[in-house]
Amino acid sequence: MLNRTTEWNAKAFFRSLTEKNKLAKTKGFVYVEISGLEGLEEALGRMQSTPNFVFVQDNAAGYTELENSPHTRRVRTVFFAMRHKLGDMTAREQCMLTIKELHRQFCSRLLLERTRLQENMQYLDSRIHLQEVSRYLVPGTAIFMFEIAVDTYIDLSYNPDEWE
Numbered sequence: 613m614l615n616r617t618t619e620w621n622a623k624a625f626f627r628s629l630t631e632k633n634k635l636a637k638t639k640g641f642v643y644v645e646i647s648g649l650e651g652l653e654e655a656l657g658r659m660q661s662t663p664n665f666v667f668v669q670d671n672a673a674g675y676t677e678l679e680n681s682p683h684t685r686r687v688r689t690v691f692f693a694m695r696h697k698l699g700d701m702t703a704r705e706q707c708m709l710t711i712k713e714l715h716r717q718f719c720s721r722l723l724l725e726r727t728r729l730q731e732n733m734q735y736l737d738s739r740i741h742l743q744e745v746s747r748y749l750v751p752g753t754a755i756f757m758f759e760i761a762v763d764t765y766i767d768l769s770y771n772p773d774e775w776e
Contacts, residue, residue: 618732619686619764620686620729620734620762620764622668622672622686622688622760622762623645623668623670625725626643626666626668626690626718627643627668629666629718629721630642630643630666631643633714633717633718635710635713635714635717636666636714639664639694639710639714640662640663640664641664641665641666641692641714642662642664642665642666643665643666643668644658644665644666644667644668645667645668645669645670646667646668646669646670646691647669647670647671648669648671651667651669651670655667656693656750656753659693659695659753663694663695664693664694664695665691665692665693666690666691666692667690667691667692667693668688668689668690668691669688669689669690672686672687672688673686673687673689674686674687674761676766678768681765682765682766682767682768683763683764683765683766684763684764684766685737685761685762685763686761686762686764687759687760687761688759688760688762689757689758689759690718690757690758690759690760691745691755691756691757692711692714692715692755692756692757693750693753693754693755693756694707694710694711694753694754695707695752695753696752696753696754697752698751698752699751699752704747704754707754708744708754708756711754711756712756715742715756715758719740722736722740722760726738729762733764733765734762734763734764734765735762735763735764735765736760736761736762737760737761737762737763739761740758740759740760741758741759742756742757742758742759743756743757743758744756745757
């Protein structure tokens with residue numbers, strides 16, 4: 613029987629961070645799961661009533677590596693979004709400073725999570741890809757995105773009992 617490692621629950625992790633982080637709570641950030649860019653567009657429509665969000669994609673991109681140490685890599689995308697007055701570049705910059713500080717604080721918890729994951733044979737990539745989203749994509753909204761990649765090693769040993 614194969615020893616299967618449970619996949620990291622990024623959604624629960626980021627929900628918890630959003631709900632427990634003092635800065636996120638003070639600034640009124642709300643956690644939302646989205647499916648792809650279409651889901652992001654739909655969620656951004658909700659920003660009239662709730663101006664600040666942490667969006668986490670509920671679907672992961674990734675691949676399975678067959679060479680050397682077989683593993684599956686899952687990549688999750690996280691977005692921070694804050695509304696600001698349309699055309700007010702000073703307000704936008706203030707939002708981006710808040711978002712970048714929130715990102716820094718979330719990364720400080722990712723360091724702890726990285727150790728916990730390693731105990732379960734899962735490995736958080738030390739490089740977190742990030743990007744500010746163009747102000748023209750959603751006018752009046754500062755958006756910052758980053759990607760988290762986690763490798764889970766898998767047993768790809770051929771087992772003849774699994775085949776006819």
